[in-house]
Amino acid sequence: MALDIVRSFKFPFQDPDWVTKLVVGGLLGLLPVLNLLAVGYVLEVMRAGTEGREEMPPWEAWADKFVLGLVSFLIGFLYLLVPVAVMVAGGAGAALGWPGMPLFAGGTMLAVLLMLAVAFLLPMALAHYAATNRLAAAFALGEIAARIAAVAADYLAAFVLSLTASVLTGLLVAVPLLGPPVAVFAGFYFSVVFASAFGMLYQRGEAGAAG
Numbered sequence: 001m002a003l004d005i006v007r008s009f010k011f012p013f014q015d016p017d018w019v020t021k022l023v024v025g026g027l028l029g030l031l032p033v034l035n036l037l038a039v040g041y042v043l044e045v046m047r048a049g050t051e052g053r054e055e056m057p058p059w060e061a062w063a064d065k066f067v068l069g070l071v072s073f074l075i076g077f078l079y080l081l082v083p084v085a086v087m088v089a090g091g092a093g094a095a096l097g098w099p100g101m102p103l104f105a106g107g108t109m110l111a112v113l114l115m116l117a118v119a120f121l122l123p124m125a126l127a128h129y130a131a132t133n134r135l136a137a138a139f140a141l142g143e144i145a146a147r148i149a150a151v152a153a154d155y156l157a158a159f160v161l162s163l164t165a166s167v168l169t170g171l172l173v174a175v176p177l178l179g180p181p182v183a184v185f186a187g188f189y190f191s192v193v194f195a196s197a198f199g200m201l202y203q204r205g206e207a208g209a210a211g
Contacts, residue, residue: 009193022188026184027184040064044057045057046202050199055196071129121148123158125144131202166190
């Protein structure tokens with residue numbers, strides 16, 4: 001069954017409490033440290049997707065949401081270590097002299113490519129963690145790659161759409177007055193939508209990973 005992205009965009013509005021849930025998530029996203037609660041909420045949406053459910057959970061069990069958000073942040077941080085290290089190494093090599101700019105440019109380009117690769121893998125890595133509740137599962141690259149391969153076309157489409165949504169949300173920030181607050185809530189809404197979509201793709205990719 002192909003990914004129904006229109007359905008993914010609609011599902012949050014099927015919850016009778018969708019306004020409250022999105023407003024709470026958007027507001028929490030503005031607050032340092034407490035924004036981990038919003039991240040944890042999004043991971044709960046993704047977990048529901050891995051179980052075949054499109055669901056916005058209630059705002060309760062706050063400690064659990066905070067832990068999920070913290071672990072999600074840790075996974076993202078660890079994934080970014082390699083591209084950041086490559087970029088730093090390229091800059092350090094250029095600062096030391098030879099071969100100067102070519103080394104820096106090459107290191108920067110490689111780091112950008114690695115960051116794109118990380119961005120591409122990360123949704124499935126987070127889904128694997130959400131489904132298994134094991135931190136190590138987020139770094140089981142073989143199984144993650146197999147699940148992506150099993151739903152490659154839909155996964156790529158969801159990835160491109162999620163990047164597009166991120167860019168549009170970023171552009172909203174530049175709009176005077178209403179732009180920034182709208183961007184906050186739009187960003188949380190898009191996070192919920194794509195968390196569910198990637199969770200569903202994870203479930204569909206199970207057969208490919210098993211094979």
